[in-house]
Amino acid sequence: MENxxxxxxxxxxxxxxxxxxxxxxxxxVVAVLIGVGIxxxxxxxxxxxxxxWLGVIWGVLAAILNVYKAYKRQKRELDELSKDPKYAYQSxxxxxxx
Numbered sequence: 706m707e708n709x710x711x712x713x714x715x716x717x718x719x720x721x722x723x724x725x726x727x728x729x730x731x732x733x734v735v736a737v738l739i740g741v742g743i744x745x746x747x748x749x750x751x752x753x754x755x756x757x758w759l760g761v762i763w764g765v766l767a768a769i770l771n772v773y774k775a776y777k778r779q780k781r782e783l784d785e786l787s788k789d790p791k792y793a794y795q796s797x798x799x800x801x802x803x
Contacts, residue, residue, distance in 0.1 A: 732771045744757040
């Protein structure tokens with residue numbers, strides 16, 4: 706049996722990350738639709754109109770949270786890329802320009 710290193714990335718990790726970034730718009734729409742559905746259900750259940758708008762607000766906030774999480778993930782990936790020695794040459798020459 707082969708011992709796999711625990712730090713080894715999965716084979717399709719890059720494809721999964723690209724797919725995750727491509728579905729950001731879909732996740733925003735789905736979050737708002739789920740919020741609208743919850744709001745509509747609460748309004749139908751309890752009869753208060755403001756519960757519908759509460760659901761809409763929840764959906765919009767969930768969409769904003771999805772964008773924030775995608776931003777943090779992308780920033781982490783770019784920070785890792787900036788530490789790559791392949792790109793260190795460019796940063797060395799950028800410091801001299803003033």
